[in-house]
Amino acid sequence: MSEHTTGGPALPQERRLVTSIPGPKSQELQRRKSASVPTGVGTTLPVYTVAAGGGVIVDVDDNSLIDFGSGIAVTTVGNSSPRVAAAVAEQAQAFTHTCFMVTPYDAYVRVAEALNRLTPGTHDKRTVLFNSGAEAVENAVKIARTHTKRQAVVVFDHAYHGRTNLTMAMTSKNMPYKSGFGPFASEVYRAPLSYPYRDHGVDGPTAARRAIDTIEKQIGADNLAALVIEPIQGEGGFIVPADGFLGTLVEWCRANGVVFVADEVQTGFARTGEMFACDHEGVVPDLIVTAKGIAGGLPLSAVTGRAEIMDAPHVGGLGGTYGGNPIACAAALAVIETIEQDGLVDRARNIGKTMVERLQSFGDARIGDIRGRGAMIAVELVKTGTTEPDADLTKAVAAAAHQQGLVVLTCGTYGNVLRFLPPLSMPDHLLVEGLDVLEQIFKDLR
Template identity: 70%
Template sequence: MTEIVGGPSLPQQRNLVTEIPGPASRAVLERKKTYVADGVGTTLPVFVTAAGGGVLLDADGNSLIDLGSGIAVTTVGNAAEKVVERAKAQLDAFTHTCFMVTPYDGYVDVCEALAELTPGDHPKKSALFNSGAEAVENAVKIARVHTGRDAVVVFDHAYHGRTNLTMAMTAKQMPYKHGFGPFAGEVYRAPMSYPLHDGGLSGAEAAARAIDVIEKQVGGDQVACVVIEPIQGEGGFIVPADGFLPAVAEWCRANGVVFVADEIQAGFCRTGDWFAVDHEGVVPDLVTTAKGIAGGLPLAAVTGHAEIMDAVHGGGLGGTYGGNPVACAAALGSIEEMRTHDLAARAREIGAIMQTRLDKLRADYDVIAEVRGRGAMMAIELCVPGTTQPDAARTAAVAAYCHSRGVVVLTCGTWGNVFRFLPPLSIGDDLLEEAFDVVAEAFAATA
């Protein structure tokens, strides 16, 4: 594959000229402490001045390898050619009108592309928003109107956003929910298929367990929608056992429940398919997307069966900035990049490299309890050797080492003991291998 650098055409290499963070970044960090609310945290306080391909250039001239993609946002890279080209052209034309007042064709173009790309060949419609949380919240609104029911079912370890309703849907208390209640009602939680911690349950058995909880605690005839991440993100890149998703989707169909696939982190080629549900051929009623959809610009969508989407009365969906024309242009550029460069295939190539490196690490370090994921969405879970007891301290130590050596890594998981690897699909093989050399060094240094 031809490496997509774009933007500033940065040299694709790791190069450290100061400590991390360097003096220039530390100076801006002091300004951040003065002017930015303390609740807005940062994983690695290096202030980026340019980015592209697989590297980030900071204010001190350090070039860092990016294994996070802005939490799966810059899937096509931070400065993909078609994203920049289309966004610049739209900026030259106009920045905003509000689609609900005087519309523009870019919004319609994105909805048409989503109808083509999302699973299933049924008639589909979309509504566009700004963030993943907005998309999830609107999916719930749509499902409630369509079914005339109130209850929403989510799963253990789920993450769906930071609004009041999506905080209720999110499982992890700190930092996402602590002190922010009371939360929206009629949200119920079922057990997720989590193979490492399930004691050998098959996908079908884990689904039966979840369905039993739903039927006993809520009742199938009371549920408006089941909302699930096909591969959980913040919860720990949990890949449910094969058969779990199809069984839950079938139960939803049998009970008139809207099955919502939250593809916000896993969608748009990240897992080696356009959408994570494609792996088992599951066709959701509604799909929520954001993150990788627009190459770094804020855009989100709910896409699904036309009759479900059309259940809402005129004016019931929307928002001032939803489907902003510049973001729509960027999304069309991002989709063009994915199609032109077959980034789903590239994600599988990246995944194969990461799988090999992570399997080797697991063989060398028994603190790694599991390697899991799909495509360019891979993770390792760290536990006290010989147990499934989370080892968050070792996870933090390995992450800190990587950061100090110029590799941006992200942790996640309910217990803070999971590394998630989300390199941009524009990264080159050599750079990816170098990044995992540093990860290997980190495990050796913290052994």
């Protein structure tokens, strides 16, 4: 396996433990955080970052951690990609803000043109920019409702779409995202997902017809504005629907005038080994929502879709003060250039192949399922000999990984999924070392 890294600062690409995790300086900062930030803002791993790039995060105690999280799939091209850093600095010197709705600028237009080119389908498209994934999801619903003159929205079991009022309604998991925050937006309905590990052999088209039957009986196609789905679920557990599930839903949406919305906030921008996860099955959504990996860590999101749908809202109906901020747009253009120039779609495929093969080699009966695509891989942990979720083991593995300088994240409705999202800038030796650490942890926790 060749070494690979996509730029980044001159940081040693090594796992280095100088102190226990977290170290004393991080602990002091955590005490200050507790005194100044609400307890509702949780922290997965309270080490305080001073530098990051390639495949490492360096903390205030000079520990260097292997990053299998990418800031939740955001720093796909690395935390300090040279192209992104240079583009941000140049734009910041020119101007930081004018508001595109007041006096526009070309970077917004260039990002829109790039997304119109890159997203699935060759039809005429339009793109509008926002700040966060949740904001973009909300606007996709607004656009679909305006276009169809209908109100109902269908989402799926285990879905995660955000933390705003509407997107909390669309999100499945109660804790920590919804509990105590209601009442939620109305006219949001839930359908069963294709979940191959727990579906006992139900194929994709059959699972889709099951969902369609629920929709037709409980909502009615004539009332439905949009069907919103993650092509691979993120927070829900990196669930990859069975082949044919998405395509069958698209066909039904087309036949019934329902807007098919792909939420690719976590799956977009080369993460899955295609530019977008929909590309794996040749699915062409009516609207596609992107964020996270779009701008290398700067806040930016987008809704891209068919021109006739995107143009439905009245003039002034879409926008926001910071939407398409010029610095974020400059970063996004640099991210797209980096992905295309550095072959990061192929890099994601190679990372995924390495991870899946190595995880399979663990031969651990507590790993019930290994799934995902590209550099978006997860293991679902269960009690030996069953499919019963083992959230306690999942927490223990994650905690041990953190103590040993490996950043991993958990997810899943049952809290029993470890998810791995290494930056595509990670060199091979760090990827292998991170997997070595994981393998030893599973052995130690028998």
